[in-house]
Amino acid sequence: MTDEPLLRVSALSKFYGSRVGCENVTFDLWPGEVLAVVGESGSGKTTLLNCLSTRLLPSSGTASYRMRDGQFRELYRMSEAERRFLMRTDWGFVHQNPADGLRMTVSAGANVGERLMAVGDRHYGKIRATAVDWLSRVEIDEDRIDDEPRAFSGGMRQRLQIARNLVTGPRLVFMDEPTGGLDVSVQARLLDLLRGLVTDLGLAAIVVTHDLAVARLLSQRMMVMKDGRVVESGLTDRVLDDPRAPYTQLLVSSILQV
Amino acid sequence: MTAQATDIATYNFAYLDEQTKRMIRRAILKGIAIPGYQVPFASREMPMPYGWGTGGVQVTASIIGPDDVLKVIDQGADDTTNAVSIRAFFKKVANVAVTTETAKATIIQTRHRIPEYPLTTGQVLVYQVPIPEPLRFLEPRETETRKMHALEEYGLMHVKLYEDIARHGRIATTYAYPVKVEGRYVMDPSPTPKFDNPKMHRSPALQLFGAGREKRIYALPPFTDVVSLDFEDHPFEVQTFDQPCALCAAENVYLDEVILDDHGGHMFVCSDTDHCEKRRAEGHRGHLAPETMEPAQ
Numbered sequence: 001m002t003d004e005p006l007l008r009v010s011a012l013s014k015f016y017g018s019r020v021g022c023e024n025v026t027f028d029l030w031p032g033e034v035l036a037v038v039g040e041s042g043s044g045k046t047t048l049l050n051c052l053s054t055r056l057l058p059s060s061g062t063a064s065y066r067m068r069d070g071q072f073r074e075l076y077r078m079s080e081a082e083r084r085f086l087m088r089t090d091w092g093f094v095h096q097n098p099a100d101g102l103r104m105t106v107s108a109g110a111n112v113g114e115r116l117m118a119v120g121d122r123h124y125g126k127i128r129a130t131a132v133d134w135l136s137r138v139e140i141d142e143d144r145i146d147d148e149p150r151a152f153s154g155g156m157r158q159r160l161q162i163a164r165n166l167v168t169g170p171r172l173v174f175m176d177e178p179t180g181g182l183d184v185s186v187q188a189r190l191l192d193l194l195r196g197l198v199t200d201l202g203l204a205a206i207v208v209t210h211d212l213a214v215a216r217l218l219s220q221r222m223m224v225m226k227d228g229r230v231v232e233s234g235l236t237d238r239v240l241d242d243p244r245a246p247y248t249q250l251l252v253s254s255i256l257q258v
Numbered sequence: 259m260t261a262q263a264t265d266i267a268t269y270n271f272a273y274l275d276e277q278t279k280r281m282i283r284r285a286i287l288k289g290i291a292i293p294g295y296q297v298p299f300a301s302r303e304m305p306m307p308y309g310w311g312t313g314g315v316q317v318t319a320s321i322i323g324p325d326d327v328l329k330v331i332d333q334g335a336d337d338t339t340n341a342v343s344i345r346a347f348f349k350k351v352a353n354v355a356v357t358t359e360t361a362k363a364t365i366i367q368t369r370h371r372i373p374e375y376p377l378t379t380g381q382v383l384v385y386q387v388p389i390p391e392p393l394r395f396l397e398p399r400e401t402e403t404r405k406m407h408a409l410e411e412y413g414l415m416h417v418k419l420y421e422d423i424a425r426h427g428r429i430a431t432t433y434a435y436p437v438k439v440e441g442r443y444v445m446d447p448s449p450t451p452k453f454d455n456p457k458m459h460r461s462p463a464l465q466l467f468g469a470g471r472e473k474r475i476y477a478l479p480p481f482t483d484v485v486s487l488d489f490e491d492h493p494f495e496v497q498t499f500d501q502p503c504a505l506c507a508a509e510n511v512y513l514d515e516v517i518l519d520d521h522g523g524h525m526f527v528c529s530d531t532d533h534c535e536k537r538r539a540e541g542h543r544g545h546l547a548p549e550t551m552e553p554a555q
Contacts, residue, residue: 080405080409081409084409084411088413103417106417106418106421107421107424107425109420109424110417110420110421110424113417113420114413114414114417115413116413117413117414117416117417117420118411118412118413118414119413122416122488122489122490123489123490123491124420124423124489124490124491124492125491127420128424145424146424146425
């Protein structure tokens with residue numbers, strides 16, 4: 001592992017007209033690190049994630065990514081073709097709603113295989129073998145490979161979406177509320193799976209969530225956002241056990257104790 | 259002029275006005291310059307409904323001259339409604355010579371077949387195209403599919419072929435089989451049977467595609483590389499038929515199934531009627547051919 005970060009973000013801001021999406025966000029992300037972005041609805045988490053994943057262009061600021069050849073490239077100066085290539089090879093994006101990240105009308109196997117075919121894989125047998133392997137890694141039975149995701153439960157769809165994203169061996173995965181809308185037992189299994197995959201593959205990830213428990217389980221570091229600004233950041237355990245900013249204290253004390 | 263004297267509406271040569279023809283020719287030239295690329299054009303209302311070949315008719319009308327000889331086929335046949343009416347249309351509005359013989363035609367407008375008789379330099383094949391976008395049913399957003407063409411993102415096309423193999427054990431797409439043109443654009447060859455795909459590859463004839471409702475024109479200049487998409491372990495292959503044509507005994511041609519009665523009787527005959535008639539005139543007989551040739555209609 002090198003001593004250089006994977007992603008450098010500096011003074012990133014996004015305005016929607018006069019409204020603030022996110023403002024002046026600066027951080028570095030290191031290889032293999034999971035960063036959680038927490039905050040209430042409307043705090044700019046998703047705007048930040050969309051800017052970082054180049055789905056949105058920021059109003060100002062820079063983000064540079066260390067490519068596989070070790071060179072830093074400025075994300076917002078890349079051509080669209082390069083950005084889209086990065087999106088489907090070196091990056092992953094896990095949507096909150098699996099229907100946004102999956103092709104609902106093609107089989108699970110084709111969903112997993114699409115990225116492989118997009119980078120030029122033209123051997124059906126190999127594509128299918130890889131799909132079978134990935135389905136088993138996300139705990140989907142092999143005999144569901146030809147079923148459409150429409151026939152899957154919410155948890156299975158989310159796991160399929162994760163497999164589809166990880167099949168090309170990305171180095172950075174963006175996740176937008178990956179456990180949103182799932183019941184708690186399914187959430188727990190998904191988190192367990194994600195944690196295992198992230199450690200096994202040495203993935204770096206940026207996870208947006210409003211669920212502090214998800215942040216605690218998955219991430220090493222977290223940023224707390226409010227009104228588009230980062231109010232506190234640090235090691236996850238430190239932030240959650242010893243919150244310093246008043247807003248973080250409020251957030252931590254608002255967790256329901258069962 | 260006599261037309262005014264008889265008080266009948268007059269048409270410009272080949273129905274379309276000259277400005278429209280120029281506009282369409284420009285689109286055709288652009289299409290030829292970028293093989294396989296769908297060029298938008300301002301499709302006109304034609305005196306026939308969409309889906310009956312308005313795109314092909316506009317392309318033909320823009321390139322036809324008084325010396326041209328026109329052949330029109332519909333699913334390979336010269337004598338079906340669509341073919342007969344389009345042929346009559348151009349006979350009336352352009353007063354051109356028409357033929358059913360592939361070799362004699364300079365322009366062949368076709369709906370979903372390529373003639374069996376090999377095309378030669380100087381001939382133009384005009385296809386009627388219902389849906390020019392090969393990615394349409396995989397990605398419904400036209401903004402997105404155009405971007406995919408621009409960035410050469412064609413992984414999705416193979417997703418469709420993957421689905422075929424996963425469901426049917428082989429690539430089950432038999433018509434509108436996607437092709438890659440000159441190693442760049444993925445193109446819908448219009449709903450021709452995939453049997454005809456190899457004929458497109460390096461054809462000496464100019465091939466023009468017109469989609470009237472969808473307002474797109476694309477083209478294959480002569481001798482263009484046209485490769486059908488496939489997988490390494492499931493290579494592209496064309497349909498084969500167990501038996502020869504029942505009328506002319508031709509093999510390695512595309513056959514239509516014709517129902518003979520309501521007791522399950524059927525026969526397979528050439529879909530290319532001109533080819534079939536030629537062979538019968540040369541004395542070839544299939545097992546269901548009548549003893550004597552019926553007089554040509």
